[in-house]
Amino acid sequence: MPVDRMMPTEESRDLIELTRSLVDKELRPKVDAAERSATFPREVFQTLGRAGLLGLPYPEEVGGAGQPYEVYLQVLEEIASAWASVGVGVSVHALSCFGLFTRGTEEQKRRWLPDMLGGEQLGAYCLSEAHAGSDPAAMRAKAVLEGDEYVLSGAKAWTTHGGEADFYKVMARTSEDGGRGISCFLVPADAEGLSASAPEDKMGLTGSTTATMNFDDVRVPVERRLGEEGQGLPIALAGLDAGRLGIAAVATGVAQGALDAAVSYARERETFGRPIIEHQGLAFLLADMEAAVQSARATYLAAARRRDAGLAFGQQASVAKLVATDNAVKVTADAVQVLGGAGYTKDFPVERYMRETKVMQIFEGTNQIQRMVIARGLR
Missing domain, CATH: 1.20.140.10 (Butyryl-CoA Dehydrogenase, subunit A, domain 3)
Structure with a gap:
């Protein structure tokens, strides 16, 4: 039965009702088959995006919905009550946009945020490595500056939406100065040299693709670095x-x-x-x-x-x-x-x-x- 929620505004109550309607019509009928066949439900994310649910906690001027976090999280809970893989995906997408919103230049935000928050693009977040999970400062993936481009090499493990996303928020080492030597990059999925390994065969969340992303001398323009060099770990x-x-x-x-x-x-x-x-x-x-x-x-x-x-x-x-x-x-x-x-x-x-x-x-x-x-x- 529906949760009896105390929402802060009439608009937020309407948003919860919209979410429940979409969940009943678009998610519940598909979840069992998709989870059993390990099918990634890209069309569901497009539906949620077009309804404005992928950019809820971001301001309207950058393509979001301008909702408080307490409202966004309750929408997320409603989605996850029917389909956990999609709920996790929405959360990861919001996290993938965070660095651009908080550390991106105005030009970077104008260029990329509207499509990211409007549902046309889906994001992924590359921080962990096979040997650097709880200790991200131990990462080995590198980004070497060559002219007006960085060359990224290494692998990022446990990437939600790995091989399915349109862009990847990537942390890579730009110096050997420990946690202060990591920088943040926004890498498009079609970048040459970027590939996904076979998806992990997981115990659950089988509708959410998780894969290692491989960076084989991927060239990323300097304009796709978020913040200054060395600010990647604080951003993460x-x-x-x-x-x-x-x-x-x-x-x-x-x-x-x-x-x-x-x-x-x-x-x-x-x-x-x-x-x-x-x-x-x-x-x-x-x-x-x-x-x-x-x-x-x-x-x-x-x-x-x-x-x-x-x-x-x-x-x-x-x-x-x-x-x-x-x-x-x-x-x-x-x-x-x-x-x-x-x-x-x-x-x-x-x-x-x-x-x-x-x-x-x-x-x-x-x-x-x-x-x-x-x-x-x-x-």
Whole structure:
């Protein structure tokens, strides 16, 4: 059943209703087949883009919708409650646009942002490498300046939309000065020498293509560098705070979807002459699931409201990501338990929800990294 949301404006309430309508018409009918066949749903992103949902948190003057982050995240949650792969994709796309919006020149923003935010182009984010995940400062991919071009070489692992995106926000080393030697580039998908390895064969989120991107002497004009040389890691880390809120909202959406499926089943399935939801043992399990989902939502909204108010929110984003993804793993596992043997089959979506949430404890910074960030703020 629809979440009872307290939205800040009438416009935002209308936006939630629009999202729910698109989710019901365009996402729910396609999700099962696409996830089973590992098909990337590019047309779904185009639909969301044309509806204005890919640029929600960006200003209208650059092609966005000018919505507060608390509104954007609740739209993201609604999308993820039906299709986690698409929810993750929308979050990654927003993250891929962040460096251009915050560090791009006015000319760069005028040239590229409108198509990126309007749904005509889909983005990807290249930070991690096979040996440099939680420690991005250890990256080895290089960008060497030759005249008015940089030559990029190396490989970027775990790229969401790898091989499917139209542009890649890439972090590469421009000097050997540790974390201060990394720069940020906006690389078009058709750049010569850029290729994607075979997609990863993943446990979940199979409708979201994840691949290693290979940079074989890819030439990128200087005009496609975002910010100055050496500013790449701060650009990346600043974007990750917002990206963690995106993943918190996605995880909450998947948990909500699992809770809805469990409640629906418990109302219909009967044992000992009455619906199983009336048995106290199971009713208490559902109550704990509801409390976990509401707690996750409240946590990410609290962080989002700090962001909207211009306050520091990094620690709160880590708390939200930690709480929402840990809760989602438990809620989806409990949903399988509510359905019993039926929950372990692919006749119901709860087994997929359970598989999808595990990776949310890993990407955008593992939950162990989130605990480090939170603890650092307590010193």
